[in-house]
Amino acid sequence: MSNLYGEFNQKIDYVFKVVLIGDSAVGKSQLLARFSRNEFSLDSKATIGVEFQTRTLTIDHKTVKAQIWDTAGQERYRAVTSAYYRGAVGAMLVYDMTKRQSFDHVTRWLEELRGHADKNIVIMLIGNKSDLGTLRAVPTEDAKEFAQRENLFFMETSALEATNVETAFLTILTEIYRIISKKALVANEEPEAGGNSSLLKGTKIVVPGQEPPSGTKSACCMSS
Numbered sequence: 001m002s003n004l005y006g007e008f009n010q011k012i013d014y015v016f017k018v019v020l021i022g023d024s025a026v027g028k029s030q031l032l033a034r035f036s037r038n039e040f041s042l043d044s045k046a047t048i049g050v051e052f053q054t055r056t057l058t059i060d061h062k063t064v065k066a067q068i069w070d071t072a073g074q075e076r077y078r079a080v081t082s083a084y085y086r087g088a089v090g091a092m093l094v095y096d097m098t099k100r101q102s103f104d105h106v107t108r109w110l111e112e113l114r115g116h117a118d119k120n121i122v123i124m125l126i127g128n129k130s131d132l133g134t135l136r137a138v139p140t141e142d143a144k145e146f147a148q149r150e151n152l153f154f155m156e157t158s159a160l161e162a163t164n165v166e167t168a169f170l171t172i173l174t175e176i177y178r179i180i181s182k183k184a185l186v187a188n189e190e191p192e193a194g195g196n197s198s199l200l201k202g203t204k205i206v207v208p209g210q211e212p213p214s215g216t217k218s219a220c221c222m223s224s
Helices: 028-037 075-085 100-104 106-116 140-150 165-189
Strands: 014-021 050-059 062-071 090-096 122-128 153-156
Touching: 014 028, 014 106, 014 165, 028 050, 028 062, 028 090, 028 122, 028 165, 050 165, 062 165, 075 106, 090 100, 090 106, 090 165, 100 106, 106 122, 122 140, 122 165, 140 153, 153 165
Parallel strands: 014 062, 014 090, 090 122, 122 153
Antiparallel strands: 050 062
């Protein structure tokens, strides 16, 4: 998707589609509004159908256009799934840390995601509404253990207070960039190479010149 041009004739090197999934009312639309426009609305209405926002940012001196898709979490909109997931290179699986049921449903959402999306999609588990700490119903450790078991990134966020929202999106977009740029690099240098599945194990990718310092912890389990 290189050599695209966006607003003001700005060269776009990559366009990454990232989908937001999870139960309704967990804050998906608020996370999207906070990341794309730095806004938060206390009287936000439930999302009807599908909508998306874009934001252009720079990763490793490349211009990346993030196309973030948001859909209603209600059952009656589940028919959009195959089209919704098509082309997605990242997914943010959101639950409300004050509602245990929304976390219990994460397993079902993950199964659906893996059933429809590319098998190498980068996934981050998001525990939203960390500003409501006194109402916490999902211990951080529970979510961390689930994320580790399923090989997901993890972060707790607050769309209201803008806590970790930017970090969460930048983490997933940077990981997507590392995977795709590495895949392109190998495709260019080793046309005879076989399957690329080994390239696409999220946390294993290291782009030349971006090796993490020794002793650096994996990004898979960050939390606030």
